[in-house]
Amino acid sequence: MPDEKRDSESEDSKNIFGKAIPQLIHDIRNPLNIIIGFSSILQFDDSINDEVKSYIKSILISGMHVEQILSNIDYYLMDNLDLAAQRINISSEIQTFKNQNSDTINDKEIVLNVDTDSVSDVNLPQGILSRIIDNLFQFSIKGLKSIFYKEVNILISRKDDSRMQIYYSDSSTPVVINGDYFTFDEILKSKRGLSPLFSEKIVKEFGGTIKYLYGKTFSQYNEQNSIKTKCQHGFIVEMPL
Secondary structure, eight states, X not given: OOHHHHHHHHHHHHHHHXXXXXXXXXXXXXXXXXXXHHHHHHTTOTTSOHHHHHHHHHHHHHHHHHHHHHHHHHHHHOSOOOOOOEEEEHHHHHHHHHHHHHHHHHHTTEEEEEEOTTOOEEXXXXXXXXXXXXXXXXXXXXXXXXXXXEEEEXXXXXOSXXXXXXXXXXXXXXXXXXXXXXXXXXXXXXXXXXXXXXXXXXHHHTTOEEEEEEHHHHHHHHHHTXXXXXOOEEXXXXXXX
């Protein structure tokens, strides 16, 4: 097959599947709902031994993770996230994040350090803050796979009278990028999933900013803000209060 024809067919495939993404998500969700539903029920079946239940639990967790990815794609495809904002409790959102990831945190022995004492609530739709943090955490998980000591730090503080700041760092190896945030190609090159793309979409949609710092820039930021950590990279998110 000539190279020009091959390239043309490859481009056509991308265009077709790009347009088909909403339908693909729907088609994936149908069997996924059955997997999640039945594995949830089987968790409480006393006739099943503990070993088999542990396998079922892994299936359930994996199914929920796939659903989260599909949900993130849904959000990303929306031209406008027209969701009703309200005063939400930050501690409650952090607890939601912890509950969703408790098995991963425990199984991978991740040391999770959280500090939200300086700000109590924020004007956002329910679940948006926990989704932002969850996406950053998914980025961490892929980077922490081969690390012996696994640490994640989440510090939520008041930037000024109108904005809050999320400082997020982990003990994985930094990813080298050219600017203050990932391009799409840099996200793919990092091989840590599309989570930075999803976080950026949500943060910007609700009037916030997000940066990724590493190396000297990250160290300088820590010094300027009196933050002590052994981590070498992290995300800085600012959102309206």
